[in-house]
Amino acid sequence: MKLSPWEIEARFRRHAVRLTRQRVAIYAALVNDASHPTADELYRTVKRQHPMMSRNTVYCTLGALRQAGLVQEVNVGHEVARFDGNVTVHHHLICRVCGRIVDVMDEELNRLAISSRQAEGFHVLGYRIEFYGYCADCQQARPDVLEHCG
Amino acid sequence: MKLSPWEIEARFRRHAVRLTRQRVAIYAALVNDASHPTADELYRTVKRQHPMMSRNTVYCTLGALRQAGLVQEVNVGHEVARFDGNVTVHHHLICRVCGRIVDVMDEELNRLAISSRQAEGFHVLGYRIEFYGYCADCQQARPDVLEHCG
DNA sequence: GACTAGACAGGAATGATTCCTACATAGCAT
DNA sequence: ATGCTATGTAGGAATCATTCCTGTCTAGTC
Numbered sequence: 001m002k003l004s005p006w007e008i009e010a011r012f013r014r015h016a017v018r019l020t021r022q023r024v025a026i027y028a029a030l031v032n033d034a035s036h037p038t039a040d041e042l043y044r045t046v047k048r049q050h051p052m053m054s055r056n057t058v059y060c061t062l063g064a065l066r067q068a069g070l071v072q073e074v075n076v077g078h079e080v081a082r083f084d085g086n087v088t089v090h091h092h093l094i095c096r097v098c099g100r101i102v103d104v105m106d107e108e109l110n111r112l113a114i115s116s117r118q119a120e121g122f123h124v125l126g127y128r129i130e131f132y133g134y135c136a137d138c139q140q141a142r143p144d145v146l147e148h149c150g
Numbered sequence: 151m152k153l154s155p156w157e158i159e160a161r162f163r164r165h166a167v168r169l170t171r172q173r174v175a176i177y178a179a180l181v182n183d184a185s186h187p188t189a190d191e192l193y194r195t196v197k198r199q200h201p202m203m204s205r206n207t208v209y210c211t212l213g214a215l216r217q218a219g220l221v222q223e224v225n226v227g228h229e230v231a232r233f234d235g236n237v238t239v240h241h242h243l244i245c246r247v248c249g250r251i252v253d254v255m256d257e258e259l260n261r262l263a264i265s266s267r268q269a270e271g272f273h274v275l276g277y278r279i280e281f282y283g284y285c286a287d288c289q290q291a292r293p294d295v296l297e298h299c300g
Numbered sequence: 301g302a303c304t305a306g307a308c309a310g311g312a313a314t315g316a317t318t319c320c321t322a323c324a325t326a327g328c329a330t
Numbered sequence: 331a332t333g334c335t336a337t338g339t340a341g342g343a344a345t346c347a348t349t350c351c352t353g354t355c356t357a358g359t360c
Contacts, residue, residue: 018306018307018357018358019357019358020307020308020356020357022307022308023307038347039347039348040347052308052309053308053309054308054309054310054311055309055310055347055348056299056308056309056310056311056348056349056350057307057308057309059347059348059349060299060307060308061307063299064299064307073227073228075225075227075228077223077225078223078225078231078316078317080346080347081228081347081348093264093268093269093270093272093274095272096275102270102272104264104268105268106264106265106268108265109262109264112259112262112279114243114254114256114259114281115256115258118243118254118255118256119243120243120252120285120286121285121286121289122243122245122252122281122283122284122285122286123283123284123289124243124281124282124283125246125282125283125284126281126282126283127279127280127281127282128279128280128282129262129277129278129279130277130278130280131264131272131274131276131277132274132275132276132277132278133272133273133274133275133276134272134273134275135270135271135272136270136271136272139271139273149206149209149210149213149214149318149319149337149338149339150210150320150321150337150338150339150340168326168327168337168338169326169327170325170326170337170338170339172338172339173338188316189316189317190316202339202340203339203340204339204340204341204342205316205317205340205341206317206318206319206339206340206341206342207338207339207340209316209317209318210338210339211338214338228347228348230315230316231316231317299306299307299308299349299350301360302359302360303358303359303360304356304357304358304359305356305357305358305359306355306356306357306358307354307355307356307357308353308354308355308356309352309353309354309355310351310352310353311350311351311352312349312350312351312352313348313349313350313351314347314348314349314350315346315347315348315349316345316346316347316348317344317345317346317347318343318344318345318346319342319343319344319345320341320342320343320344321340321341321342321343322339322340322341323338323339323340324337324338324339324340325335325336325337325338325339326335326336326337326338327334327335327336327337328333328334328335328336329332329333329334329335330331330332330333330334
């Protein structure tokens with residue numbers, strides 16, 4: 001999704017996010033990239049246009065945008081944090097082999113309820129579903145399980 | 151759930167997991183603890199009985215048990231890895247304030263299907279649902295959002 | 301145009317996890 | 331039972347994503 005500069009500006013103002021060149025560049029890079037990039041991937045992308053950009057700025061910006069509700073963090077297993085510029089309610093499909101993450105937007109999946117007996121007094125705000133399996137490209141491949149211990 | 155030593159031994163043999171004092175101690179500690187402890191919490195628990203225990207052994211054992219299918223890893227946001235000795239299909243309810251994780255076992259939630267149009271050729275093996283909200287004890291409390299950047 | 305709270309760059313610090321190595325032992329075969 | 335060998339263990343070093351720190355800069359406002 002290609003976002004115009006003024007649309008980004010409008011979103012920042014609407015969410016009371018301070019407008020800086022760096023933040024706009026980072027947000028644009030994230031929204032243009034459907035692959036759920038890591039902080040470091042965004043850093044390297046944005047650095048091409050802003051050679052002085054610091055890694056710290058990327059982390060701070062992602063933190064600020066997340067708090068503002070313009071960005072969400074996606075975590076797969078215990079791997080490096082990934083980010084998603086799509087903040088509409090949706091879920092994810094994750095390949096066990098290559099780690100690819102695909103968005104799943106299905107109204108059917110947005111109506112789940114938890115029985116109050118199970119909720120144990122919890123006030124449930126929402127939920128996240130992670131489907132896992134093998135993507136089209138990796139059906140043949142087997143996950144490389146190599147863990148070293150001694 | 152209190153597990154007898156011979157039941158643990160049987161499970162290890164059934165899953166071809168090499169039987170050592172350390173592994174039994176770690177597995178017993180995990181199964182007895184419904185709070186989804188971290189590797190370090192398990193380490194400190196087990197260390198009381200086995201003062202020579204190394205942290206590395208805890209990590210290796212959890213890795214081996216996970217590969218054997220006796221243990222699963224639960225990840226909340228980008229926090230420290232947590233472990234669950236309950237490997238039956240179930241989901242989690244997570245408190246945004248205190249981080250408490252509660253198991254949700256609800257047959258209704260185990261029948262989700264994803265439309266093939268959305269699946270994009272994925273071979274879906276399973277899924278995991280994380281409900282998030284405020285637990286009974288934390289309904290009043292507000293999540294402490296304090297992020298420092300400069 | 302000047303002020304000030306907040307953002308930026310650069311680098312140091314943190315800390316969970318992994319890697320390395322020498323020693324110990326479980327499980328199997330004899 | 332005894333010895334063999336692959337695997338596990340203890341301890342400590344190394345890794346590396348993320349956070350913290352500090353001085354400088356700048357967006358937003360008056």
